[in-house]
Amino acid sequence: MFNLGKWFKKENPLQQELITWLSGFRSEVFPVGIAAEWLNDVSISQAKLKITLQLPFAAKQSAPEIAAYLNGKSGQECEVECRVSLPKQNQFKDIKHIVLIASGKGGVGKSTTTVNLALALRDEGAKVGILDADIYGPSLPSLLGLLDARPEAADDKTLLPLKKHDIAAQSIGFLVPAEQATVWRGPMASQALQQLLNETAWGELDYLLVDMPPGTGDIQLTMTQKVPASGAVIVTTPQDLALADAQKGIAMFAQVNLPILGLIENMSFFVCNQCGSETAVFGQHGGKRLAMRHGVPLLAEIPLHVGIREQGEAGSDSRHDELAPLYQSAARQLASTLYYQTHTATAVEIVITDD
Ligand SMILES: Nc1ncnc2c1ncn2[C@@H]1O[C@H](COP(=O)(O)OP(=O)(O)OP(=O)(O)O)[C@@H](O)[C@H]1O
Numbered sequence: 001m002f003n004l005g006k007w008f009k010k011e012n013p014l015q016q017e018l019i020t021w022l023s024g025f026r027s028e029v030f031p032v033g034i035a036a037e038w039l040n041d042v043s044i045s046q047a048k049l050k051i052t053l054q055l056p057f058a059a060k061q062s063a064p065e066i067a068a069y070l071n072g073k074s075g076q077e078c079e080v081e082c083r084v085s086l087p088k089q090n091q092f093k094d095i096k097h098i099v100l101i102a103s104g105k106g107g108v109g110k111s112t113t114t115v116n117l118a119l120a121l122r123d124e125g126a127k128v129g130i131l132d133a134d135i136y137g138p139s140l141p142s143l144l145g146l147l148d149a150r151p152e153a154a155d156d157k158t159l160l161p162l163k164k165h166d167i168a169a170q171s172i173g174f175l176v177p178a179e180q181a182t183v184w185r186g187p188m189a190s191q192a193l194q195q196l197l198n199e200t201a202w203g204e205l206d207y208l209l210v211d212m213p214p215g216t217g218d219i220q221l222t223m224t225q226k227v228p229a230s231g232a233v234i235v236t237t238p239q240d241l242a243l244a245d246a247q248k249g250i251a252m253f254a255q256v257n258l259p260i261l262g263l264i265e266n267m268s269f270f271v272c273n274q275c276g277s278e279t280a281v282f283g284q285h286g287g288k289r290l291a292m293r294h295g296v297p298l299l300a301e302i303p304l305h306v307g308i309r310e311q312g313e314a315g316s317d318s319r320h321d322e323l324a325p326l327y328q329s330a331a332r333q334l335a336s337t338l339y340y341q342t343h344t345a346t347a348v349e350i351v352i353t354d355d
Helices: 002-007 015-021 060-074 109-122 184-198 220-225 240-255 286-294 306-314 322-343
Strands: 039-045 048-055 078-084 095-102 126-131 162-164 167-171 205-210 231-238 258-272 298-304
Touching: 015 039, 015 060, 048 060, 060 078, 060 322, 078 240, 095 109, 095 322, 109 126, 109 167, 109 205, 109 231, 109 258, 109 322, 126 184, 184 220, 205 286, 220 240, 231 286, 231 322, 240 258, 240 286, 258 286, 258 322, 286 298, 298 322
Parallel strands: 048 078, 095 205, 095 231, 126 167, 126 205, 231 258, 258 298
Antiparallel strands: 039 048, 162 167
16 A cells, blocks of 8 residues: 655655655756756645646646656656746736747748647646737737627727637737738838737736747848847748748847747648548658757647648637647747746856865
8 A cells, every 4th residue: 555654754755855856857848857946735635646836837738747757756656736837027017928929931820820839838827918910911810710809998098908718819900901901011010019019908928929920021120129029939831942931030030139949840741631641741851950950949840730720710729639739849848948048047066176
């Protein structure tokens, strides 16, 4: 039978061992382990050791992986619950991180990826918003099933964001007819972005994803400079043309010293729903090579999948079983990178000896 009482005797070193095991856990999301201060609670329920962790970034769904690791280490049955609470740090108003989602080339699935990343961050325990800054082709209203919705005024200066699937959303598409925005020139477009950001009562958000207009020209550069972002994610397809444009995107963000948090390769391959075979319609591993060349993480390789188009058309938040884990893993990596980018306190102990 389990002898769980031993965990809670003060003099028993097992409690300390739990902390040691957690600090030794390694994954892409926890590159330097799980810190002792994130251990929130330890209790026993139905002969199981229950551990609650309070994580400083959105990675709630890491719980089963951590539980399996602790099972192996302890030989006891362990259950892990992860809660998420980002440290106080306001990048802009009550928003903790603003992340630009960009693509060099149009039509690569940037808006679809933005919405799926937002849903995944929500499922990882974060408060999330999306700002659709794709002034020339706002697709957020349709991707969230909010085509006829209009934001309400919070007061005479600010608008309330719309809410769908527990995500706060603002888009030029809610405010201006599409044909009107498409004729805007650069300064008007970047001013519209600033206004949407400043004059929306976002409330408290952990992550605000900004769906940028495609391209790497002056408009995108000016927009990038006007938004207090923590970093950018670049979406590409494996086609040479898209990759060449994605490379221009990397260069553009480097020019303004904005960290690239990762690359997402969309439409990486097509899976036949009859025989299950994979076809690399647009070429193979281009995203991986580009990511390696620039030393940025490849957050995901998302297949060309009919479920993605159907989900987008329905404005739904239910993702196909095959696809959800890909977006979840990308979201956890993104959240982790943002955390370690601002908390780089990997203590290095220097010991001076007489030898
Ligand atoms: N992985 C995928 N599998 C199947 N269809 C996809 C996938 N990704 C995107 N799509 C579809 O491709 C079309 C274009 O996607 P989306 O609007 O997200 O691209 P975009 O890069 O934001 O475009 P734009 O440059 O015009 O802003 C949509 O119909 C979308 O449903």
